[in-house]
Amino acid sequence: MTELLTAAQMRAIEQAAIASGEVTGLELMERAGQGVVEAIFEEWPEYESAPQSVAVLCGPGNNGGDGFVVARLLAGKGWTVKVFLYGDPDKLPADARTNYEIWLADNQVEELTERAFRKEPYSLHIDALFGTGLSRPLEGEAFNVASHMSGRNGDDYSDSVVAIDAPSGLCLDSGTVLEEAPPSLGHPIFDQQGQEPRGRKPFQDRFAALTVTFDSPKFGHFVNEGPSVCGQVVVKDIGLEQWRVLKGTKPGTPPRSLRLPHSVLLGERPLVKDRRKPWISRFGFVRCKKASTKGHKYTHGHALVLSGGHGKTGAARLAARGALRIGAGLVTVGAPRAAMMENACQLTAIMLRQMDGADELRTLLQDSRFNVVCLGPGLGLAADREGLVLEVLQANRATVLDADALTQFEDRAEALFEVLHENCVLTPHGGEFARLFPDLAEKLNAPATTGPAYSKVDATREAAKRAGCVVLFKGPDTVIAAPNGLCSVNSAHYDRSAPWLATAGSGDVLAGFITGLMARGLDPMQAAETAAYLHVECALDFGPGLIAEDLPEQIPAVLRRLDVLR
Ligand SMILES: NC(=O)C1=CN([C@@H]2O[C@H](COP(=O)(O)OP(=O)(O)OC[C@H]3O[C@@H](n4cnc5c(N)ncnc54)[C@H](OP(=O)(O)O)[C@@H]3O)[C@@H](O)[C@H]2O)[C@@H](O)CC1
Ligand SMILES: Nc1ncnc2c1ncn2[C@@H]1O[C@H](COP(=O)(O)OP(=O)(O)O)[C@@H](O)[C@H]1O
Numbered sequence: 001m002t003e004l005l006t007a008a009q010m011r012a013i014e015q016a017a018i019a020s021g022e023v024t025g026l027e028l029m030e031r032a033g034q035g036v037v038e039a040i041f042e043e044w045p046e047y048e049s050a051p052q053s054v055a056v057l058c059g060p061g062n063n064g065g066d067g068f069v070v071a072r073l074l075a076g077k078g079w080t081v082k083v084f085l086y087g088d089p090d091k092l093p094a095d096a097r098t099n100y101e102i103w104l105a106d107n108q109v110e111e112l113t114e115r116a117f118r119k120e121p122y123s124l125h126i127d128a129l130f131g132t133g134l135s136r137p138l139e140g141e142a143f144n145v146a147s148h149m150s151g152r153n154g155d156d157y158s159d160s161v162v163a164i165d166a167p168s169g170l171c172l173d174s175g176t177v178l179e180e181a182p183p184s185l186g187h188p189i190f191d192q193q194g195q196e197p198r199g200r201k202p203f204q205d206r207f208a209a210l211t212v213t214f215d216s217p218k219f220g221h222f223v224n225e226g227p228s229v230c231g232q233v234v235v236k237d238i239g240l241e242q243w244r245v246l247k248g249t250k251p252g253t254p255p256r257s258l259r260l261p262h263s264v265l266l267g268e269r270p271l272v273k274d275r276r277k278p279w280i281s282r283f284g285f286v287r288c289k290k291a292s293t294k295g296h297k298y299t300h301g302h303a304l305v306l307s308g309g310h311g312k313t314g315a316a317r318l319a320a321r322g323a324l325r326i327g328a329g330l331v332t333v334g335a336p337r338a339a340m341m342e343n344a345c346q347l348t349a350i351m352l353r354q355m356d357g358a359d360e361l362r363t364l365l366q367d368s369r370f371n372v373v374c375l376g377p378g379l380g381l382a383a384d385r386e387g388l389v390l391e392v393l394q395a396n397r398a399t400v401l402d403a404d405a406l407t408q409f410e411d412r413a414e415a416l417f418e419v420l421h422e423n424c425v426l427t428p429h430g431g432e433f434a435r436l437f438p439d440l441a442e443k444l445n446a447p448a449t450t451g452p453a454y455s456k457v458d459a460t461r462e463a464a465k466r467a468g469c470v471v472l473f474k475g476p477d478t479v480i481a482a483p484n485g486l487c488s489v490n491s492a493h494y495d496r497s498a499p500w501l502a503t504a505g506s507g508d509v510l511a512g513f514i515t516g517l518m519a520r521g522l523d524p525m526q527a528a529e530t531a532a533y534l535h536v537e538c539a540l541d542f543g544p545g546l547i548a549e550d551l552p553e554q555i556p557a558v559l560r561r562l563d564v565l566r
């Protein structure tokens with residue numbers, strides 16, 4: 001797994017490295033520029049032997065400084081290089097200024113205007129306008145040129161833009177393209193369609209072919225609009241590893257105030273061995289040399305999944321199937337009398353118990369072998385459903401609350417938060433999140449006019465803290481956070497893109513996966529992270545045409561491929 005950083009963390013690491021005296025800012029800038037050039041030739045190997053023309057758009061900060069380095073290195077390889085500068089050269093920060101002057105010694109720099117930019121065609125366009133220092137929306141000629149490059153005038157440059165650190169305009173903390181203040185700010189907040197008025201953005205969709213970032217990816221590359229504007233993201237090492245945040249107490253470690261709880265990107269083969277839990281560790285999967293032969297079905301837990309009423313039972317069965325396939329020893333569906341026949345006709349390995357109302361649920365839960373309960377999928381919103389949720393939470397079992405179990409508490413989220421405990425996982429999609437955390441959703445959906453903008457990561461962290469349990473906020477950029485601030489992003493973007501996962505019932509299966517893993521003894525954060533990861537892996541292996549029923553059936557092949565023993 002990869003550590004994700006905020007722009008502030010990245011800056012702190014850079015400053016710590018420079019303060020140590022072991023490296024200078026200028027050296028880091030040189031390495032960054034070299035990294036970009038390397039990435040260009042990895043992406044377009046045919047250009048190695050065929051120098052091209054390139055426009056390098058430099059901004060007023062160190063992102064622009066990287067641009068001057070790239071210009072020099074490409075010119076040294078025989079490329080025809082045109083450099084544009086946005087901003088006052090006298091105000092460039094020292095390292096950028098040095099590289100500007102080196103370039104200027106033998107070459108020219110033209111002021112960036114859309115008109116000047118459009119005079120000639122170029123094979124590549126290097127966007128070195130803004131990176132981690134973006135503090136407000138693009139304006140003036142920077143806005144005009146970025147909009148032009150993203151197709152405002154009908155020419156789409158997306159295939160030839162290489163963005164340094166970020167497509168300029170993208171906030172690297174939130175993955176939001178900053179926009180100018182909406183025209184009617186200070187007037188009615190919503191327009192006639194009930195939408196918040198939006199300001200202009202330079203680009204809304206794919207902007208760069210390639211984004212080259214340094215040391216570690218940033219949150220903004222993976223959440224919200226980031227993946228749709230970055231093209232692909234390549235991370236280049238610039239030798240900062242020993243100063244990385246959270247690496248311990250080495251000299252030069254950034255101040256504690258800048259350390260965020262560990263944040264990781266799920267989705268690569270994970271690598272840390274945890275002998276206490278040989279199956280799956282906090283950091284992901286562990287290869288076991290030998291399968292344990294000691295376990296029996298009860299040591300793998302017994303999950304209870306509550307079914308909705310007659311005609312609404314499919315969602316619970318999907319969750320139950322997911323729980324069983326992913327490794328719960330036993331799974332029982334608890335169904336109201338009216339839904340028994342419907343469930344009985346469709347369940348075989350999964351057991352079925354009649355359970356009408358909170359009293360019967362209480363009796364059922366006296367069996368302590370039920371070590372995890374999942375409720376919400378298809379549960380319905382009738383008044384008595386709330387009693388079921390409360391009963392389960394009072395029983396103090398590991399609990400997964402999804403769908404209707406969350407919606408039930410719309411406008412009364414406090415009543416839910418009071419009874420939630422640390423062994424719970426909430427799995428809202430955007431709508432459910434807004435019902436439980438309306439203020440956070442409002443902040444998240446408000447137009448982002450200054451950076452760093454409020455992000456899905458911020459919202460999920462706040463939600464987990466408020467709820468006192470793990471919150472998994474679904475989407476192609478699923479964010480999972482624990483009350484202590486631990487946070488992961490499970491991205492279904494770039495090479496893990498699986499849009500066919502947006503199919504009815506796939507969220508129910510995800511709830512089941514979490515349930516099954518908690519039955520196996522994983523803690524809520526581990527279970528949520530692992531389930532979200534496997535969910536996408538199942539979708540990727542199955543491919544387009546997937547329906548929710550296919551997800552649990554894909555689990556054996558995925559576990560085999562990942563070499564995870566059961
Ligand atoms: N960290 C590292 O390890 C390394 C970092 N490196 C590189 O440095 C980059 C970060 O550099 P940076 O901090 O100078 O910020 P950058 O993005 O160039 O912009 C800041 C300037 O833009 C201005 N400004 C902001 N928004 C604006 C707007 N909309 N319109 C107009 N102006 C705007 C802002 O002004 P202010 O907000 O102060 O008014 C300030 O003057 C990073 O992305 C990477 O490429 C590598 O060289 C080596 C290792
Ligand atoms: N574009 C997408 N790419 C990948 N996964 C997605 C995408 N859209 C949604 N998902 C995932 O699909 C699931 C949908 O869950 P949910 O919205 O609860 O649907 P349902 O209620 O039909 O089960 C979630 O796990 C979500 O993360």
Ligand SMILES: [K+]
Nearest residue numbers: 127130164166
């Ligand atoms: K940039």
